[in-house]
Amino acid sequence: MEKLEQLYEGKAKKVYATDDPELLIVDYKDDATAFNGLKKGTIRGKGVINNQMSNRLMQKLEKAGIPTHFVKELSERETLVKKVSIVPLEVIIRNIAAGSFSKRYGVVEGVVFDRPTIEFSYKNDELGDPLLNTYHALALKLATQAEIDTITDYAFRVDEFLKAFWAECGVTLVDFKLEFGRLSDGTIVLADEISPDTCRLWDTKTGEKLDKDRFRRDLGGVEDAYTEIMKRLTEHDA
Numbered sequence: 001m002e003k004l005e006q007l008y009e010g011k012a013k014k015v016y017a018t019d020d021p022e023l024l025i026v027d028y029k030d031d032a033t034a035f036n037g038l039k040k041g042t043i044r045g046k047g048v049i050n051n052q053m054s055n056r057l058m059q060k061l062e063k064a065g066i067p068t069h070f071v072k073e074l075s076e077r078e079t080l081v082k083k084v085s086i087v088p089l090e091v092i093i094r095n096i097a098a099g100s101f102s103k104r105y106g107v108v109e110g111v112v113f114d115r116p117t118i119e120f121s122y123k124n125d126e127l128g129d130p131l132l133n134t135y136h137a138l139a140l141k142l143a144t145q146a147e148i149d150t151i152t153d154y155a156f157r158v159d160e161f162l163k164a165f166w167a168e169c170g171v172t173l174v175d176f177k178l179e180f181g182r183l184s185d186g187t188i189v190l191a192d193e194i195s196p197d198t199c200r201l202w203d204t205k206t207g208e209k210l211d212k213d214r215f216r217r218d219l220g221g222v223e224d225a226y227t228e229i230m231k232r233l234t235e236h237d238a
Contacts, residue, residue, distance in 0.1 A: 001025070001080060011037060012050070012197060021083070022184060026051075028077050032197075034216040036128055043215060043222050048076045049230045050195035055079055056233060057162070057194045064161050066154055068190040069181060084181025084191050088123040088142050091151060093159045094175040098200055099213070101175070110207075116159050118152060123179070150188045151180050158190065166201060169232040171210065174200035196226050 003025050004017040011033040016025040028047035033040050051073070058070040071080040094101055097111040101119075120137060121129045132140075134148050143151070155178055166173045176199035179192035192198070196211040203210060210229045214222045 001074070012047075013193075018080070023071060024081055024083050025074065026079050026081055028079075028193075032212070032215050032222075034212070036125060039216070041215060043226060045223060046197070046226055049226045050193055050197055051077050051079055053195050053230055053233055054193040056237065057165075058190065060165065061158060061161060061190065064157070066158060066161075066190055067187065081191070082183060082189065084183055084189060086123070086179055086181045086191060087147065087151065087188070089137060089148075089151065089180070090121045090123050090129060091155045091178045091180070092119040092121065092175060093117070093155055093178070094119070095159065095163065096172070096174045096200075098174050116156065118155060147182075147188055154178075154180070154188070154190060162194070162199075165236075167204070169236045170204050171229065171232060172202045172204050174202055176200065196229050201229055 001023070002019040004019065006014055006016050007024070008015040012029055012031060014027040014029065016027065018025055028051040030042050030044055030046045031040070032043045032046060055070060055073045058068040062068055062070065069081040069084055071082060073079050094117045095113060097107040097113070098109045101107065102109045119131060120133065121131050122140070122142065123129060134145075137143055137148060138145060158178060159173070162176070163173045176194070178190060178194075180188050181191035183189060199211055200213060201210045202208065209219065210225045214220065214225050
């Protein structure tokens with residue numbers, strides 16, 4: 001597979017064309033951002049961990065019946081993926097109150113919900129990724145009702161799978177963000193990544209944060225937290 005020109009560079013990844021128009025190469029960076037890019041930094045080794053964790057979890061989800069963009073891990077930082085057009089909806093599933101949910105609604109962080117919640121935000125940096133509901137998404141023609149139904153179904157199924165998986169690793173899945181894309185034939189698949197950048201992961205016994213909140217909140221030990229969460233995943237699969 002030949003790596004051709006760079007098509008895109010985002011906050012955490014670079015994307016390259018290949019000699020197959022239906023396939024792309026994603027290269028994970030160590031750059032870290034928070035608060036819509038207002039806070040910037042570097043988390044050493046993050047790109048390697050996020051790439052490898054994401055690939056392992058996507059392969060598990062594929063086996064559980066959730067279609068993804070994953071094709072093949074090429075190196076510790078690079079992965080071959082199916083080309084998708086990203087649906088401009090960020091999907092947030094929450095099992096426990098934390099972060100912006102706690103701030104927005106005045107709920108103490110750590111309150112466990114009776115059932116998971118789902119939020120959509122408009123994937124638009126210039127507008128600050130505002131929250132929206134399905135009626136807004138339809139009005140803005142971001143997705144069809146059928147696509148929103150599929151995305152919602154997949155998102156809750158991903159939550160059930162990941163909650164159970166992380167529990168086996170001694171980790172509580174607090175909340176996470178997903179992105180979905182359309183293949184050239186319109187099929188909806190899980191895209192982007194599943195990593196400590198996109199999930200809140202707490203140690204089940206101690207409540208210690210093992211995710212990007214350590215960077216967001218200047219808690220220190222960011223690299224150690226990423227290394228620890230990858231170690232738990234690796235040991236689980238050993």
